[in-house]
Amino acid sequence: MSSEPLRKDEIQGQIVHVYDGIEEADNALPHWWLATFFGAILFAVFYWMFHETFPVADYPGETYAKASLAALNKGGPVTDKELMTLTEDAPMLATGKAIFMKECAACHGTKAEGIAGPNLTDEFWLYGGSPSEVFATITDGTPKGMPNWGPKLGKGATKQVTAYVLSLRNTNVAGKASQGEKWIAPTE
Amino acid sequence: MSESQTTTIVYNDKITRQFILASVVFGVVGMLIGVIAALQLAFWPANVSEYFSFGRLRPLHTNAVIFAFVGNMIFAGMYYSSQRLLKVRLPSDLLGAIHFWGWQLIIVSAVITLPLGITQGKEYAELEWPIDIAIAGIWLVFAYNFFWMLKRRNEKQLYVALWFYIASIITVTVLHVVNSMVIPVGLFKSYSVFGGVQDALVQWWYGHNAVAFFLTTPVLGIMYYFIPKVSNRPVFSYRLSIIHFWALVFLYIWAGPHHLLNTALPDWAQTVGMIFSLMLWAPSWGGMLNGLLTLRGAWDQLRTDPVLKFFAAGVTFYGMATFEGPLLSIKAVSSLAHYTDWIIGHVHAGALGWNGFMAAGMFYWLVPRLYGTKLHNKAAANWHFYIGTVGILLYVVAMWVAGITQGLMWRAELPEGGLQYGNFLETLIELRLMYWMRLVGGTFYLLGFVLMAWNLFMTVKSGKAVDGSIEVANIGLAPEKNRKTWRELAVAQPMQVSALVLIVTIVAGFATSLAGGAMLVTLVAVLILIVVFQSLKEGRIGPSWHSIIEGRAGFFTVLVVIAVLIGGVAEIVPTIIASPSALKSTTNVPYTALELEGRDIYIKEGCYNCHSQMIRPFTWEVARYGAPSTPEESVFDHPFQWGSKRTGPDLAREGPLKSVAWHYEHMLDPRKSSPGSNMPPYPHMATNTIDFGDTEGKLRGMRRIGVPYTIKEVQLAESSANAQAALIVQELKDTANVTIAANTELVALIAYLKRLGNPPIVETPEGEEAVPAAEETK
Numbered sequence: 001m002s003s004e005p006l007r008k009d010e011i012q013g014q015i016v017h018v019y020d021g022i023e024e025a026d027n028a029l030p031h032w033w034l035a036t037f038f039g040a041i042l043f044a045v046f047y048w049m050f051h052e053t054f055p056v057a058d059y060p061g062e063t064y065a066k067a068s069l070a071a072l073n074k075g076g077p078v079t080d081k082e083l084m085t086l087t088e089d090a091p092m093l094a095t096g097k098a099i100f101m102k103e104c105a106a107c108h109g110t111k112a113e114g115i116a117g118p119n120l121t122d123e124f125w126l127y128g129g130s131p132s133e134v135f136a137t138i139t140d141g142t143p144k145g146m147p148n149w150g151p152k153l154g155k156g157a158t159k160q161v162t163a164y165v166l167s168l169r170n171t172n173v174a175g176k177a178s179q180g181e182k183w184i185a186p187t188e
Numbered sequence: 189m190s191e192s193q194t195t196t197i198v199y200n201d202k203i204t205r206q207f208i209l210a211s212v213v214f215g216v217v218g219m220l221i222g223v224i225a226a227l228q229l230a231f232w233p234a235n236v237s238e239y240f241s242f243g244r245l246r247p248l249h250t251n252a253v254i255f256a257f258v259g260n261m262i263f264a265g266m267y268y269s270s271q272r273l274l275k276v277r278l279p280s281d282l283l284g285a286i287h288f289w290g291w292q293l294i295i296v297s298a299v300i301t302l303p304l305g306i307t308q309g310k311e312y313a314e315l316e317w318p319i320d321i322a323i324a325g326i327w328l329v330f331a332y333n334f335f336w337m338l339k340r341r342n343e344k345q346l347y348v349a350l351w352f353y354i355a356s357i358i359t360v361t362v363l364h365v366v367n368s369m370v371i372p373v374g375l376f377k378s379y380s381v382f383g384g385v386q387d388a389l390v391q392w393w394y395g396h397n398a399v400a401f402f403l404t405t406p407v408l409g410i411m412y413y414f415i416p417k418v419s420n421r422p423v424f425s426y427r428l429s430i431i432h433f434w435a436l437v438f439l440y441i442w443a444g445p446h447h448l449l450n451t452a453l454p455d456w457a458q459t460v461g462m463i464f465s466l467m468l469w470a471p472s473w474g475g476m477l478n479g480l481l482t483l484r485g486a487w488d489q490l491r492t493d494p495v496l497k498f499f500a501a502g503v504t505f506y507g508m509a510t511f512e513g514p515l516l517s518i519k520a521v522s523s524l525a526h527y528t529d530w531i532i533g534h535v536h537a538g539a540l541g542w543n544g545f546m547a548a549g550m551f552y553w554l555v556p557r558l559y560g561t562k563l564h565n566k567a568a569a570n571w572h573f574y575i576g577t578v579g580i581l582l583y584v585v586a587m588w589v590a591g592i593t594q595g596l597m598w599r600a601e602l603p604e605g606g607l608q609y610g611n612f613l614e615t616l617i618e619l620r621l622m623y624w625m626r627l628v629g630g631t632f633y634l635l636g637f638v639l640m641a642w643n644l645f646m647t648v649k650s651g652k653a654v655d656g657s658i659e660v661a662n663i664g665l666a667p668e669k670n671r672k673t674w675r676e677l678a679v680a681q682p683m684q685v686s687a688l689v690l691i692v693t694i695v696a697g698f699a700t701s702l703a704g705g706a707m708l709v710t711l712v713a714v715l716i717l718i719v720v721f722q723s724l725k726e727g728r729i730g731p732s733w734h735s736i737i738e739g740r741a742g743f744f745t746v747l748v749v750i751a752v753l754i755g756g757v758a759e760i761v762p763t764i765i766a767s768p769s770a771l772k773s774t775t776n777v778p779y780t781a782l783e784l785e786g787r788d789i790y791i792k793e794g795c796y797n798c799h800s801q802m803i804r805p806f807t808w809e810v811a812r813y814g815a816p817s818t819p820e821e822s823v824f825d826h827p828f829q830w831g832s833k834r835t836g837p838d839l840a841r842e843g844p845l846k847s848v849a850w851h852y853e854h855m856l857d858p859r860k861s862s863p864g865s866n867m868p869p870y871p872h873m874a875t876n877t878i879d880f881g882d883t884e885g886k887l888r889g890m891r892r893i894g895v896p897y898t899i900k901e902v903q904l905a906e907s908s909a910n911a912q913a914a915l916i917v918q919e920l921k922d923t924a925n926v927t928i929a930a931n932t933e934l935v936a937l938i939a940y941l942k943r944l945g946n947p948p949i950v951e952t953p954e955g956e957e958a959v960p961a962a963e964e965t966k
Contacts, residue, residue, distance in 0.1 A: 009485075010485070011421075011484050011485040015422055016426055019273050020269075020272040020275075020347075021417070022347070022413070022417055023421075023422035024347075024423040025423060025424060025426070026427055027425040028427075029425065029431070030477070033473065033474065036469060040469055044464070044466060045708050047462070048459060048463060048697065048708070059458075060523075060804070060806075061805045064805035064807065065805075068807065068810075071807070088814070090815065090818040
């Protein structure tokens with residue numbers, strides 16, 4: 001930086017530094033630039049608030065889960081294949097699990113190990129172990145006292161909770177002793 | 189000052205000449221490989237050999253262009269301008285020479301190893317561990333020489349170009365070292381210590397910031413030196429330099445997750461990636477403004493001077509690309525653009541427009557000066573500019589059209605449910621014309637570049653190497669009066685404000701309540717007030733805080749380090765902390781020995797350059813590929829293979845879809861089952877063999893980085909691989925009547941493909957609880 005007084009350029013205004021012959025002016029920042037700069041920061045803050053601080057807006061996975069629930073509610077007759085596909089669908093399973101914890105855990109236990117109701121983690125089923133049989137059991141209830149969840153949950157949510165129950169099958173959590181008949185998946 | 193008190197400093201300009209030569213040569217090579225790769229996508233028979241098939245050539249192209257062409261260019265520009273801005277000769281010519289020759293050796297080793305399939309399988313970080321170590325060593329040599337030069341400078345204040353150089357050198361060191369952490373399992377084979385989600389996050393933190401701190405900030409520094417120098421006009425605004433420099437350095441490092449939007453990456457990290465990308469828009473345009481507005485009063489020179497034409501266009505392309513980038517970071521836009529050619533178009537607007545044109549401008553101006561002569565042919569330089577511009581426009585428009593077309597076709601659903609274009613091939617064949625147009629665009633650009641190479645060569649021939657020099661006062665840096673200590677600087681008002689803002693942001697960021705929201709709003713209000721207040725406070729007495737730290741290279745560097753580290757630590761540390769529990773709770777099972785070998789073939793062939801393994805949660809995507817991918821599914825993937833481009837379909841749930849016989853035929857000749865496919869054929873896989881004797885070592889390496897193989901599994905790796913291979917060979921014989929050796933690459937690859945999305949069911953003996961393998965190995 002030279003110590004001589006610095007010149008004023010007609011276009012760029014007062015020169016404030018010179019390095020290796022390169023002059024540097026110090027113009028004010030354009031207002032539109034400042035507006036985009038602070039605008040983007042403000043947007044970022046609000047976006048974070050909507051998604052993280054008070055999560056009112058949905059994440060992509062949640063949006064998808066809602067859309068697929070709507071699709072599940074439509075659909076034709078329930079098939080084994082459809083239910084098995086759901087067991088590989090993480091967002092579906094998560095919703096199914098939430099429903100299970102809220103509605104089913106009281107009788108079946110939080111690990112589905114069985115309390116009043118039977119253990120759901122073994123290979124034995126009282127009312128049939130195929131996916132559509134499990135779905136039907138949950139929808140219509142049982143003579144031994146399980147309520148019919150179909151009308152309360154709706155078709156879509158019943159499918160989701162069925163998928164969650166199916167995902168627990170054969171995990172063999174220690175709990176209530178096995179009841180019913182052994183169910184073996186048919187080989188294709 | 190009398191004459192006797194000055195010395196003449198002769199700059200080391202030889203090193204600049206060398207780096208320019210290397211940059212031009214490797215630029216031609218790298219772009220030529222790019223043109224060949226573009227041809228392969230339009231015309232599959234261009235995959236002429238095992239060594240030059242698309243999956244191996246594309247990494248060579250990206251590495252050559254980024255690290256050889258642009259790398260050598262930034263070194264040339266940095267050495268030339270830093271010596272002059274600091275008024276000192278490069279302290280060590282020897283270290284400079286080591287830097288130059290070491291770097292070229294690294295490039296040559298890349299040119300040899302990548303076609304051989306020696307790769308880590310992480311984009312822009314493919315080079316294997318011995319080369320990575322060499323890169324780190326050479327980079328430190330460069331850094332040492334650079335900071336030594338800073339220390340010996342005869343100019344107290346650091347000009348903005350140097351700020352950008354400091355930030356680049358520091359950040360690239362950190363990025364390279366962290367992302368290259370691997371466990372070697374052989375001289376030319378290693379596994380990333382990070383796995384799955386964590387590896388994805390680290391890789392794109394690196395990948396994005398390689399763009400930022402290798403392709404952008406050094407070139408911004410070069411812009412700040414050469415645009416005012418060439419146009420002989422004053423830089424537009426010093427305060428804009430300050431704001432956009434610090435904003436870029438601080439914000440850039442957070443933006444990596446925008447490469448992973450809508451994937452299995454935790455949602456909070458995706459949100460961070462998106463909002464920081466949006467905040468980057470204005471700081472990036474700050475650089476563009478300072479470049480373009482410096483040309484105020486020099487617009488008439490643009491008509492006659494090819495150098496300024498290149499610079500003005502380069503900066504404009506920079507502005508375009510940095511507008512497009514934040515746009516693409518919006519989750520909804522990403523859902524359309526991700527995995528398509530739009531992204532390829534975006535990166536080429538930056539690489540060809542910004543990097544390529546800034547390089548051309550710099551070379552056309554420097555070479556005549558470094559050889560004491562005039563540019564051989566100015567008209568040819570102007571022609572280069574026009575051919576190059578047309579080439580970029582053809583390229584970028586072709587990719588926009590291709591990307592948006594394919595993105596829309598992928599998501600087109602029928603009103604009654606199901607996909608409108610259920611066959612992936614339909615969406616690929618639709619792009620054929622655009623792929624040819626891209627080839628034409630790329631070829632134009634290459635021709636322009638070759639024209640420059642010839643022009644520069646003729647210029648060099650007509651001159652003789654000359655080194656610049658300067659007279660400087662003999663007294664070094666005058667001692668400062670009232671020198672502030674670093675403590676005084678560290679507690680000055682700007683630091684207080686920054687610290688306050690940071691703390692409030694962090695606290696508010698974690699808050700999930702009304703109070704948190706209120707804090708955020710207050711924070712913004714305070715920020716705005718501070719800025720308004722500061723702008724009103726004209727006519728300060730004495731030097732500003734920032735101008736003091738510009739005179740203190742050490743302190744300045746420390747601040748840069750802090751600014752850069754905050755983002756990286758905030759993003760990466762949480763996933764590292766979460767990693768052990770993710771490994772413990774997973775129900776996923778590690779790959780078998782043979783599947784792991786097959787996976788290594790997948791990596792070796794660079795299948796990830798065309799195939800993703802990450803299904804996003806959209807109905808149309810689930811309809812095509814199956815349920816959305818989960819973090820669990822890639823928890824044992826070292827390195828992750830989520831991919832970034834779908835030239836072919838997603839393979840995350842490929843396993844159950846196709847038979848062993850189908851894969852056999854498809855890998856040997858993809859067009860037999862899929863007419864119109866542009867996937868390369870892989871006949872060599874049916875004959876190349878794998879030595880299963882090495883498999884044990886691979887499993888042992890994996891075990892060391894946390895994959896829960898039991899000791900027995902490790903020891904039995906060889907026999908287990910042989911046994912599983914024999915089953916596949918038998919199945920091929922039974923179903924397709926083909927005979928193939930069990931230890932071939934193809935058999936292993938098929939085992940891996942059959943495993944994708946198809947984990948084995950763990951059989952648990954009745955009554956016993958399943959023991960997670962991770963516990964058993966403890």
